[in-house]
Amino acid sequence: MQEIVDRLSAGDAPADIARALLLPYLNHAATMYESGYATAPDIDAAMRFGCGYPIGPLALVDAWGAQAVVTGLDKLYAETGDELHQPAAVLVANAEQGRTFAASVDAAGADAPQLRHSIERVGVVGTGTMASGIVEVFAKAGYAVTFVGRGEDKVAGVVAAITKSLDKAVSRGKLDEDGKTAVLARLTGATDRSALADADIIVEAIAEDLDIKLELFADLDRIAKPGAILATTTSSLSINACAAATQRPQDVIGMHFFNPAAVMKLVEVVTADETSVEVDETVRALCLATGKHPVSCGDRAGFIVNALLFPYLNDAIRLHEAQGTPLDEIDEALKATGLPMGPFQLLDVVGNDVSLAIQRSLLDTFGHAGWRPAATLERLVSEGKLGRKTGAGFHAY
Numbered sequence: 001m002q003e004i005v006d007r008l009s010a011g012d013a014p015a016d017i018a019r020a021l022l023l024p025y026l027n028h029a030a031t032m033y034e035s036g037y038a039t040a041p042d043i044d045a046a047m048r049f050g051c052g053y054p055i056g057p058l059a060l061v062d063a064w065g066a067q068a069v070v071t072g073l074d075k076l077y078a079e080t081g082d083e084l085h086q087p088a089a090v091l092v093a094n095a096e097q098g099r100t101f102a103a104s105v106d107a108a109g110a111d112a113p114q115l116r117h118s119i120e121r122v123g124v125v126g127t128g129t130m131a132s133g134i135v136e137v138f139a140k141a142g143y144a145v146t147f148v149g150r151g152e153d154k155v156a157g158v159v160a161a162i163t164k165s166l167d168k169a170v171s172r173g174k175l176d177e178d179g180k181t182a183v184l185a186r187l188t189g190a191t192d193r194s195a196l197a198d199a200d201i202i203v204e205a206i207a208e209d210l211d212i213k214l215e216l217f218a219d220l221d222r223i224a225k226p227g228a229i230l231a232t233t234t235s236s237l238s239i240n241a242c243a244a245a246t247q248r249p250q251d252v253i254g255m256h257f258f259n260p261a262a263v264m265k266l267v268e269v270v271t272a273d274e275t276s277v278e279v280d281e282t283v284r285a286l287c288l289a290t291g292k293h294p295v296s297c298g299d300r301a302g303f304i305v306n307a308l309l310f311p312y313l314n315d316a317i318r319l320h321e322a323q324g325t326p327l328d329e330i331d332e333a334l335k336a337t338g339l340p341m342g343p344f345q346l347l348d349v350v351g352n353d354v355s356l357a358i359q360r361s362l363l364d365t366f367g368h369a370g371w372r373p374a375a376t377l378e379r380l381v382s383e384g385k386l387g388r389k390t391g392a393g394f395h396a397y
Contacts, residue, residue, distance in 0.1 A: 133261030
């Protein structure tokens with residue numbers, strides 16, 4: 001941690017680049033906390049487990065010092081006049097009063113969430129990479145899982161994908177053959193949604209298309225037994241809209257897994273306006289039971305991770321456009337602060353089309369002019385240069 005602080009405090013050009021991009025990110029995290037949208041531990045955990053960052057943003061503010069962050073933001077705000085660079089009130093207060101975000105957390109901590117609903121059988125709708133990973137997560141945790149696909153070939157594909165993953169675990173000594181057999185025995189594939197009638201929770205992981213999801217939730221409302229929890233893995237669509245498609249909005253919630261689901265520890269547990277507290281607590285407890293780390297937030301564009309990550313990525317593109325700083329220099333400057341990837345490397349991994357869609361949704365929701373998608377991002381998407389999946393993006397592959 002001290003090495004990161006020392007790097008950010010240096011007087012060289014790479015440190016200038018890192019400060020220019022990380023200070024607004026830290027400010028945004030402080031604003032998110034200040035608004036009550038998420039707790040300090042959840043904001044920090046989201047970025048650590050969702051992005052692989054070595055330290056969460058609010059913990060970094062504490063380590064660097066709120067005064068150093070405020071001073072840096074004041075300088076940036078004087079240069080840009082961008083409201084997003086004006087220090088959040090909570091940062092100013094922490095600097096003036098010597099407070100930390102860590103000190104704001106109750107030392108006793110919150111009680112661990114409990115299963116307020118009995119969960120024995122899990123249903124999953126979908127057969128893609130995310131759905132297969134979620135099926136594997138629950139089956140490895142000991143739950144009987146029924147998953148539904150559009151055809152027998154899709155269903156077989158899920159079993160094949162999970163078998164391949166389990167074989168890797170066996171070859172690495174993380175699982176034995178008996179364990180593999182037990183996991184596979186918990187799987188039941190089906191092509192008819194009615195097979196989900198006895199599930200205690202149903203998690204959908206189908207296409208990110210609101211009309212398709214609304215049709216599904218209306219159908220699940222018809223099929224699922226009373227009291228069953230209906231969860232969506234959406235990363236960008238309205239959970240309130242999904243809930244409104246049912247007669248049980250109190251039982252609808254978001255479970256945003258990160259890809260690959262079998263590996264990534266984070267799950268953003270997203271409550272809609274009418275989600276019951278019992279459903280919220282049960283889902284958080286279920287995440288813990290499967291070895292995941294749940295963080296809580298409300299139904300708002302970007303949730304925690306995307307809302308903090310993509311403005312930072314957009315700022316990196318704008319910095320390149322404004323100053324002509326080479327992409328590699330920006331990537332290396334940020335990696336030197338402990339980040340696993342530079343911003344342009346990450347954009348190409350995520351996909352520039354996905355990044356553009358998320359940035360547009362954030363702009364629509366929050367209206368900050370500074371979050372308008374960078375021109376270069378718009379251009380690359382229009383040219384079909386989407387990143388690694390097309391062989392060219394900000395970098396060539």
